[in-house]
Amino acid sequence: MPPPAQTQFAAFLARADVSQAAFARLTGVTPRQVNNWARGRATAPTWAVMLAVLLQDYSPEALTIAVEEARQDLSAAQQKPR
Numbered sequence: 001m002p003p004p005a006q007t008q009f010a011a012f013l014a015r016a017d018v019s020q021a022a023f024a025r026l027t028g029v030t031p032r033q034v035n036n037w038a039r040g041r042a043t044a045p046t047w048a049v050m051l052a053v054l055l056q057d058y059s060p061e062a063l064t065i066a067v068e069e070a071r072q073d074l075s076a077a078q079q080k081p082r
Helices: 006-016 020-027 031-039 046-054 060-079
Strands: none
Touching: 006 031, 006 046, 020 031, 020 046
16 A cells, blocks of 8 residues: 555544544654644654544544553463463
8 A cells, every 4th residue: 555645644634533632642652743744744654544544433532442451461461471
């Protein structure tokens, strides 16, 4: 999949009704970096574009819960004796 134009990244966020600040909180990057991606001053990484696309179908809250559950599962698996 070729990388979308940077205006598409901003459009994906808009269609998902996710602010740049919310996307930054969700992903752990700075709001300034997300703004740079949205304005085309920096190329958005593939993972960020893919997440922006997914957010069109899933709320940030639902994804945050899923990530937290995955972290807990991983932590529990790492603590089990081998």
